Every structure is written in structure tokens, then in C-alpha cells.
Amino acid sequence: MLNKLTKTTCTALSISAALFMAPAVNAETITIATVNNGDMITMKELSSDFEAKHPDIDLKWVTLEENILRQRVTTDVATKGGQYDVMTIGTYEVPIWGKQGWLTELDGLGPDYDEEDLLPAIRSGLSLNNKLYAAPFYGESSMVMYRKDLLEKAGLEMPTKPSWKFIRQAAKAMTDKDTGVYGICLRGKAGWGENTALITAMSNSFGARWFDENWKPQFNTQEWKDTLQYYVDVMEESGPPGASSNGFNENLALFQTGKCGIWIDATVAGAFVTNKKDSEVADKVGFAMAPDMDLGKRGNWLWAWTLAVPSSSKKADAAQKFISWATSKDYSALVAKEKGWAAVPPGTRTSLYENPKYMEAAPFAEITLASIESVDPKNPTVKPVPYVGVQFVAIPEFQGIGTAVGQQFSAALAGKMTVDQALANAQRLVERAMRKARYPK
């Protein structure tokens, strides 16, 4: 009887002990905030591989539209809210947040991570004092996408490195407004990540800059006038109607349905326009580098979506393990196995562009790599500048002034004001913003 009682007591104690011990072996949960882009959706889909390899880490996902995500993570990181352990942020945020001490240095990515394999242009934009503060998930530049059949019909041939002059000539020749085919589609929707990104990158090739070495706005210069005048003229001549409200998605729709001859936009669009499921012109698309004015700089930008750990995270080690997995060579191989080589996140690692299988599957890969490598965020334009960034200026004030300037450009495109008025307004509002922010600092 006593023996039975002892046995029962021991069993009960063991169960209780096991229950009390359970939290100690419970998985740690990390919350990942990310944007709703195709590559991120794939990452979420394949994350079971990470969980299988790390049974001690559970993943929770917060997927949001880019602007909402930016608002949310900025609030959280600035107030040290600690809601997220991994944040998806862009190359604009990394240098600013890193300087503020809002990001954790990524020093726990593991011995097999091969940091040297990251593309130098991308890596330098994510480092402060040679320390990595965010790991690139995918990188992009911008390029020319064009309809080979329309260009051939016009009796022209696209050079690998076209000039803005040729683009205007080709766009005019490809335009047939009666059949609803427009020679060129460019972003017109106002926003620092929309038309301002395109026109700022364009302006670099015209020799313009946002600020001189003393942080004086430069919209009153001839270079800016040449840039904006070209943009408005070429769009009036060969652009689609209502272009001032067209962003990436609107132009993608126009191009995929055969309404555009030339589209200059993000290299990531290469995969969309050649996708036979969605694009009516999938087998008629050619690619070229962004145009130039023979001044030594091309009109392409540089952007990367990166994964970073906010300094408010209490699970930085687990977060770094996840980042290491999601931005590794093994992850690229996993995506290739599950979705095909064309679906591998582009623009981050040299080894991907040395892989013949990838180069064969992605006809735009060569141009993407050349475009990314041709950009120097520290010397984005012809003249020297005091800022970092190609299609943006990496200062906290840029989101506000970038959008305000974009509104002036959009109004000029819509014919609501002249190019001179738009630039005068841009100069005035940027001068005021910089004075309020007390530049130079």
C-alpha cells in the first residue's frame, strides 16, 4: 500500500516537475515585420525550413503595405517599443537608424555566412564604420525595359547603354496613339519613393544634385531645369494620358498589356514583365542599362530591402539566426529548389551572378548586376555632394521634402504649372525645410 502511494507520489512529482520545467524548453518566439512583396511572401512560405532547423525558435509574421510598415516600425524603433525582433527596412533607413543607435550590429550571423560575398555597393550602404547593421534580402537598381518588336518595327536598335537622346527618339518612333500604344511610361505619381526616386536618379545623369557641399538646395540650377524639362517633354510627346497618377503598378499594368514601348523602372520588374502567366508581351521584352547624358553617371538608382534587428529587441540572438538563414546562400538554393532559379531574391550576392543556372533563368540578371555595380551611393552624381543616397538623400527630413518636391514635379507633368514654377517652388520649400532643420549641421 505504502509502495503504491510512494509510486503515485513520485509519478505526480515527476509530472509536476516536467510541467514546471516545460517553459525552460519552450520555443522562443520572434516577431518579424515585413512588406507584402513577392520575395517576402516566398520567405514566409519557406520559413518552415528555418523552424525545422531551429526547433527552439518560433516565428510570428506581421506583413504590411510598405508605407504602413514604415510608419509602424519607425514608431516602434523610435520609442523602443520592442514589438518586433526583425524589421524589414530599406537602404534609406539603415544609415539614419544605425547612426541613432536604433539597430543592433549584426555580429552573430555565423561563420558560414560569407559576408564578403555580398555585393560591395549594397554592403557599403548597410554598414557603419565597417560594421554591418542590416543584411540585404534583395537588392535592385533601375533599368530600361523595352518592346523589341515595336523598336524593330520603328527601324531602331537599343544600345546596351542608351542615351536619354536615343530614348526620346525611340519613344517617339514607337508611339501610336491611335492604337493606344505609348512610347514611354515613367512614374508620375507624387511621393519620395515614387516619382521623386525616378527623377532624382535621372537628375544624377544630367549632372544635377539636391544639395551642394554646404547643404544649399540646387533646384535653381540649369542641370535641374534640363532634367525636369526633358521629363515633361518626353512624357507629353510619347507618354500615356493621366501619367501624373501612374506609379510602379500602373506602369507595370500598361507595359504588361502592350500599351508601353519603353518603361524605365526597378530591375525587379524584369521578372514580372517576362512572366508568361501575367504578361502579354513576355517574349518580346528587351533590357538595357538606364540612360545617360555622357557625363559619367547613368540614371539608375540603388535600393535594397534588408533585415535588421532593432536595439529594443530582447531576442537579438534568435533574430540574427533568422536573418542569417533568410539572407544566406543556402536560402537562395532552397528558393531555387522550391520555386525555380528565376524566383531567387536578386541583387545581394556575387555568387548568385556566377551561377550559370541563375543567369540562364533570369534574362535581366546581367543588366541588374551591371546596374547595381555602376552606382556609388556616396558619389551619386557628377558633382560632389554632402549626402549619401542615389535616388534619395539619407537624412530624416527627406521623406517630407522628397514627397513635397515630388508633388511639384507631378503638377508640372499634369500641366498645372510650368517647369520653372515647379523648380522655384521646390527650391523654396526645400530651403525652408533645411533652414528649420538647421542645416548645415
Added chain:
Amino acid sequence: MATNSSSKSKVIYTLLAWTISAAIFFPILWTLLTSFKTEAEAISANPSLFMFDWTLENYRDVLERSPYFDHFWNSVVISVGSSLIGLLIAIPAAWSMAFVQSKRTKHLLMWMLSTKMLPPVGVLIPIYLLFRDFDLLDTKLGLVIVMTLINLPIMVWMLYTYFREIPNEILEASRMDGASISAEIFHVLLPIALPGIASTLLLNVILAWNEAFWTLILTAANAAPLTAFIASYSSPEGLFYAKLSAASAMAIAPILILGWFSQKQLVRGLTFGAVK
């Protein structure tokens, strides 16, 4: 002659009402139709109203990718919870303002309403810090508190308007019979004002369900309601209109059904006291 012109104007008003209703309903109809299209058809430059290949693929994708029912449950708890707690506070407040008025009651009512005019982003940082310090970030309780406070001025105003329509003599009679304040409110006032209370509750459930500033900022993975579910299907780079439409249709369906079945109460509640 008079009858003829009266029936003519009746026809005109009816046509006008149908036109306005159709214009208001069209975006919802378009969202529903787009949710059954492929992504390529959804962005087509020449969209078709009904003649397209109908597909349920978007609904399947959305259900596979997101925990819809978790978001739905969060929306239910936040909107119903905040409306019920709001009622508990608003009923006594509106009673005192309607029946025990002081010189400053009108000012107080205006001040309460003025808080609705403040842009929410103006108080974002203090509220976020309070939530962080009280561990309320990404909790349903936190959202219930915020929604209650946000909608409280509207609840008090609506109930105040209904209560003002109830003759004071009825309440006085109950007091003469020896009713306490709570008995006066619960046994006399509430049964008379029930339609008004129901419409206040319904309207606030709808307002809380649709709120998309605080619900997006203060939640992450655990307490995110359907507004966050919709926001996860928009993208500046890529095709998403059909899936976004499917997510939107799934998010608004419950509240549309609720609105449809309670439209009589809602209309009665919203027009109560409008004509004297």
C-alpha cells in the same frame, strides 16, 4: 394636377435615391467582382464587369496565407468589447447631462466632441509610450481601451440626444414612487430608450470595426484585427488588386451582414429626434 406633379416629383426623388445608392454601392460591388478575377484581369486596361473567367483562387490564397479567423476574432473582441464598455460609461454620463443639467453641461458636451477633431497622429507618441510602459502593446485589452475612449464622445452625444426626447415627467413620476437613481436608469429610462441604445451600440461596433489608425499602429502579431489583415495585401511593387479585393470582401462581409439585418434600428437611431 396637383397629384400629377406630386407623383412626378416622387418618381424623380426615387430615381435620385437609386442613383445615389448605386454610386455609393458601386465601389463595394467592384471590389467583390475584382475578388473573383485573376490578377491579370484585375489590372486590365479594359476591365469587364461580368464577362471574365470567375475564380475562387484569390480567396484560397488569402485563406492559405493569413490566419483570417484569428483576425476576425480580434475584430469581434475589440469592436464589441469597446462598445459594451463604452455603453456602461456613456449611459450614466448621458443621463446626468440630459436630466440633471448644470450651466456647463453644453460646454462639457462640446468639449467632449472637440476631442474627436484632434488628428490621432497628434497623440500617437504619448499613447504609444503609455502602452509600452503598461505592457499593452499588441494586446486586445489595449485596443479595447483605446476604442472605448475614441468612441465615447459619440456614444454620449447619441444617447444624450435620445434621452432628451424622453419626457422628464416620466422619470419624475418614478422618483415620486420612490425609485432610486439606478432603478430610475435601469427600470424606467433604459426600456424606453432601448432602440436608441441598440443603434448607438451598432454604430459604435461599426466604427470600431473600421478603425484603421490605432489598430494598425498598436498591434503586431497577436491582437491585429481585420484592418491589419487587409493592409497585408497591398504592395507598391507587384500585382495584388485581386487578392486585396478578396481580403477586403472577407473583412467587410461580417459588418455588411450585421448592417443589413439591423438597418431598421440603425436608420431609426440615426434619425431619432431629427424631425420635430
